[in-house]
Amino acid sequence: NAGVTQTPKFQVLKTGQSMTLQCAQDMNHEYMSWYRQDPGMGLRLIHYSVGAGITDQGEVPNGYNVSRSTTEDFPLRLLSAAPSQTSVYFCASSRAGQGTEAFFGQGTRLTVV
Amino acid sequence: DQQVKQNSPSLSVQEGRISILNCDYTNSMFDYFLWYKKYPAEGPTFLISISSIKDKNEDGRFTVFLNKSAKHLSLHIVPSQPGDSAVYFCAATSNAGGTSYGKLTFGQGTILTVHP
Numbered sequence: 001n002a003g004v005t006q007t008p009k010f011q012v013l014k015t016g017q018s019m020t021l022q023c024a025q026d027m028n029h030e031y032m033s034w035y036r037q038d039p040g041m042g043l044r045l046i047h048y049s050v051g052a053g054i055t056d057q058g059e060v061p062n063g064y065n066v067s068r069s070t071t072e073d074f075p076l077r078l079l080s081a082a083p084s085q086t087s088v089y090f091c092a093s094s095r096a097g098q099g100t101e102a103f104f105g106q107g108t109r110l111t112v113v
Numbered sequence: 114d115q116q117v118k119q120n121s122p123s124l125s126v127q128e129g130r131i132s133i134l135n136c137d138y139t140n141s142m143f144d145y146f147l148w149y150k151k152y153p154a155e156g157p158t159f160l161i162s163i164s165s166i167k168d169k170n171e172d173g174r175f176t177v178f179l180n181k182s183a184k185h186l187s188l189h190i191v192p193s194q195p196g197d198s199a200v201y202f203c204a205a206t207s208n209a210g211g212t213s214y215g216k217l218t219f220g221q222g223t224i225l226t227v228h229p
Contacts, residue, residue, distance in 0.1 A: 031215030
């Protein structure tokens with residue numbers, strides 16, 4: 001019973017490099033989302049998806065791309081990493097409908113130098 | 114503009130006593146509220162939630178209270194245990210379109226320390 005799985009757990013990038021953070025869920029949830037957590041700011045929504053082929057921007061989308069080709073996977077792409085993207089990234093999934101809780105992965109700690 | 118605020122960065126309580134964590138929100142469209150608990154190096158885990166049609170929800174040692182007129186909610190933990198030491202996040206969402214779309218707005222978090 002894996003739930004939400006994120007890879008890698010840790011990553012160091014140089015400024016300007018690109019990379020993809022992977023997220024997979026095995027609960028057949030319709031909704032998936034990416035958040036970043038920064039000190040003193042809680043978690044902020046980057047992008048979200050309500051189903052395969054449908055994505056939309058959250059509160060802090062700049063510098064990130066997403067796509068959702070399957071129900072299970074929701075990768076987050078950093079196009080050209082910047083030090084301001086140093087953060088802990090969490091992927092979450094939830095069922096469609098009102099009042100459903102989100103399940104989170106263990107997070108990816110990203111450092112951009 | 115912080116729509117969900119947890120004004121206490123930290124709280125320290127003695128084992129066996131009550132822990133009260135507070136959360137304020139400004140967006141009147143929020144109609145479902147959740148509390149998450151987070152240990153270091155782990156993802157947030159769901160603790161308890163409340164719909165805006167209720168003013169209280171209980172689950173074992175955890176009770177959440179909602180005061181809609183004050184746009185305030187609180188989480189009570191009774192009795193507190195050392196294993197409750199973690200960061201607690203308040204989150205809110207709107208189901209105005211018939212669904213939340215999985216979008217949560219989080220507070221900054223409160224670090225709870227329960228001393229033996």
